[in-house]
Amino acid sequence: MLAARALAEFADVVTVVERDVLPAGPERRKNLPQARHAHLLWSGGARAVEDLVPGTTELLLAAGAHRLAVTTDMVALSPKGWYRRWPESHYMILCSRDLLDATVRAQVLDDDRITLLERTEAVGLDSRDGTGGTDGTLAVTGVRLRGVDGEERTLTADLVVDATGRASRTPQWLGALGLPGPARRTVDSGLAYASRIYRAPKRARQGYPVVNVLADQRAGVPGRAGVLLPIEGGQWLVTLSGTTGGEPSAADDDFVRFAREELRHPILGELLAHAEPLTDVGFTRTTANRRHYYERLPAWPENLTVLGDALAAYNPIYGHGMSVAAQSALALREVIRRQGWGSPGLARRIQKAVAGPVNAAWDLATGQDVFYPGATRNGPTLRERIVAAYVDRLLHTAMGNGRIARRLTDVTSLQRGGHVLLAPSVLLAAAIGPLKPPLAGPPLTTGEREAAGGPDQ
Template sequence: MSRRAVVIGAGLAGMLAAAALSTVADEVVVLDRDDLPDGPEHRRGLPQGRHAHLLMAGGLASMEDLVPGVSMGKHLLAAGAHEIPLGSGMVALTPEGWLRRWRRPGPRMLTCTRALLDWAVRGAVLDNTGVVIRKARVLELTGSRERVTGVRLSAAAGDEELPADFVVDASGRGSRIVTWLAGLGIDDVREKTVDAGLVNATRLYRTPEGAGRFPLAMVQADPYQGRPGRSGMVLPIEGDRWMVSLAGTRGGGEPPSDPDAFLRYTLDLPDPIVGRLISGAQPLTDVHVSRSTSNHRRYLERVRPWPERLVVLGDALATFNPAYGQGMSVAALGARELGGELRRAGLAGPGLARRVQRRAARSVQAAWTMAVSQDVWFPGTRGGSPGAADRLVTAYTRRMIRTATGSYPAASALWDVMSMTTGPARLLRPSTVLATLSGPPLPPAAGAPLTQEEREILKGLDRTGR
């Protein structure tokens, strides 16, 4: 008998889950309510797609495992993405000072527009598997609290039921999964929101002549001063463009949409490097502003009994303050867990869905802790305030980051965790603890760690008269 899997949502989590399912199902149908563009274009269903999307090494490594016969890294680079080694290709001002740059590159992240990333991943999955995409909005799940048997959907021809042997909800942060579960008789889902009131503002610029190899520049928000967070970064994207993304928290940190105020905001950050870089650059778009970037978590791994044949991944499961660049990697890590369990137990393995949900919760927990333990310090954050555990984690993390500004072992531990190539336990390895307790062997850098050539480029671009 033919086995059909249905995936709700053709975003990153949905396409990667579909790739995993394609190895065991006879038919994989991805349903999306949106018209999906044929090229790397922005679409309505992905409003966050206008803002910076850093793909961390851990997320990329998971993707490499998921799509048969494709090196996703090479595929994305060929499509125009940039590769940034965290150790040598980035200048970042943290709340504890500038991170030094090292000869050893460290983990690499990819930068490009979200439109390019989704288009390239979708294309790779469609070209290398039997997965098909259908335009339809899912209305609810069918089945019982013991087992999901399909979905009810609305399409151009009207409403219909689509039976399925397996269903993945990857419908993003607006997922109606809690309501859908209630429809099956499951109404004990615990949820939590921690909201720093983050606002994102992004504008694209033409990369100025001669600045193509300038490192990614980032000024991070400082949660520990009792003031709203303000941050900014310039990252290279496809098509010889810079994406300039600003983010700030509730109560005065919010970045503006007015172009002049946008530039002023960058110059008022604790270091004006972002503003100096773009002060003479040619803007290619308006400033796009978005809200709704809270940390939100659904503790589905705690629901008992969890229905067979239903898995929830990506933003439908949890969202994080995007400043930490983790959502897509968590989605990819979750899809990899699904793939691993499917290979071991097949589509119909008893308890498989619950096992995937519990395994996916591990990377959610890691990302959640990283984001929330900092967000609770911003004034006006709703849904959480620093507790005893946060104070302890914060004291250690701050000391570690201070050490990382001048110690390769500490910096490398930080990059591994940030890039989700290892779990947070890496920060407690004896070598990292020792380095942290000893403090940075090198003194703090006085300014952005630029080469002489890069300093010349910055000076040449700067129209601020500083």
């Protein structure tokens, strides 16, 4: 939807091809099963959405979404200890994925230039040989579609955008056109997710912080983690996760036990003991980090670009997928504005531009997951080991240094690139270490503890 909105500035007609029948409001749909699990928009993504679809944040907040400050409204246990709740540096938008999708979708599809083809699947690319393609390659001229009746037809297009997610078949489609496939890297920690929605205790339904217990990927044991996200309707969306050998159960009656007994701290289990479960447990293993390096291919067809999870998919625990997709759609628009619609080599320039936000999130996710046994064929690279050691030192420093905590959140919120962590002042602070002693326990206020103490609190 965001890519469609970006393209509507330049094209007479933008057609969205969709396998599902899209609901009218914030409801679940078949081909978005991961919507049951933790989602958030970091400020870097929220600002990109707002740029593309102005008014989205206001509509979300009016519908019950929460805007929480980073790190003021966070209670988080990192591998190096409890984060302090420093003054706001950035923010998060928290709501269900269904509400976010419905809010964006309604505004995008209200544009007369954008049309929707539902219950339709893209099955291949159409092309013409050797005319205008970069480096002598071909140009894509449209996409072959199959409707619910099984009939196939071709939709011609000046630009085709693959935003089909993890199920993308662009590598196979490129092969069918006689082009080489991209290099690919997969980092799979074997992570399993179990999620459930709870009704929060009465006094904890507004203004409650995110509560996050992170895994320690270098502890030599399976990584177990959990996060509680306040969403609309006075509800908590809680996701528990575990890598190979430490997976949470899909059973409803084991959810709170896992949160209390298997995580590095029992705080989530203690909070859930007084909350009312509203759904059964949703379970998934579709959590591998996977990256296609299309921007490195020596030849790239004109009029084709790949965005979102079709380009790179991440372990959802880091919450970067939606924000990267939004920033990529914004990059798509900016490249076309700069280069001009239909200019030679436009698709290749777009593909290189969207690699920027993708690479930032990829380094954040895989820099942690790569250390789990079996996550990659050959283990962490030398670069990954060096970067991880430095990030560990920064995390340790951030426990007691608010300026370094802010620099880290500059990067994790996707507001700035990782280069800011190499500034001389940051290097010096990392060498010195934290300026305050570590916290002894979770930094919940007395009021927050009391508010979550029971269903009537």
